[in-house]
Amino acid sequence: MDKEFNELFKLRIDKIKLEGNKLHVKRDSKEFVQALIQRGEIESSLSGNVEVSLAIYKSTDVIVAKGNLKACIVLTCSRCLNKFKKPVDIPLKITLLKKQDFPEDLELTSEDLETGVYEGEEVNFMDLILDHLILAIPYAPLCKPDCKGLCPVCGADLNNEPCSCNTAWIDPRFAILKELKEKIVKKG
Numbered sequence: 001m002d003k004e005f006n007e008l009f010k011l012r013i014d015k016i017k018l019e020g021n022k023l024h025v026k027r028d029s030k031e032f033v034q035a036l037i038q039r040g041e042i043e044s045s046l047s048g049n050v051e052v053s054l055a056i057y058k059s060t061d062v063i064v065a066k067g068n069l070k071a072c073i074v075l076t077c078s079r080c081l082n083k084f085k086k087p088v089d090i091p092l093k094i095t096l097l098k099k100q101d102f103p104e105d106l107e108l109t110s111e112d113l114e115t116g117v118y119e120g121e122e123v124n125f126m127d128l129i130l131d132h133l134i135l136a137i138p139y140a141p142l143c144k145p146d147c148k149g150l151c152p153v154c155g156a157d158l159n160n161e162p163c164s165c166n167t168a169w170i171d172p173r174f175a176i177l178k179e180l181k182e183k184i185v186k187k188g
């Protein structure tokens with residue numbers, strides 16, 4: 001990760017004011033995509049700018065950051081395989097506990113995503129912000145809720161126009177009924 005980029009969400013703890021600090025970052029998404037790739041999230045891309053707003057507060061040994069992240073995620077539809085953009089506005093709520101106050105044997109689960117630890121003179125919210133961004137990426141994205149997907153026979157995008165393939169699946173039990181019916185009609 002680019003050093004300067006990694007500094008974006010760093011803050012010296014003694015610089016946190018009583019009334020809180022505001023952090024506002026608006027950057028081209030390229031560096032965020034790079035950071036996601038380094039985290040192993042190569043499936044998704046971002047478009048345009050990423051905008052992060054954070055208000056940071058400190059009380060004794062707990063640091064709390066609240067705000068939001070605005071980005072535009074580029075996704076591939078799981079049905080029709082078309083790429084589409086999904087704007088997201090992700091609420092951020094991060095709690096950092098001082099390392100010495102943190103029980104060693106306490107294992108973090110996915111539910112503790114918003115809680116981290118800090119030690120030393122400064123905090124860096126970057127990793128926790130990226131965690132939030134990764135969680136906002138859907139597992140099986142859909143370009144629209146009623147996407148018709150691709151024809152399993154000819155591969156045509158059925159959102160554009162229906163193809164002429166016969167893909168209707170007939171329940172075998174109904175097929176027997178249909179046959180019987182045809183026989184009866186013929187006899188009649």
Ligand SMILES: [Zn+2]
Pocket residue numbers: 077078079080081082142143144147148149
């Ligand atoms: Zn689709």
Ligand SMILES: [Zn+2]
Pocket residue numbers: 151152153154155156163164165
């Ligand atoms: Zn077809």
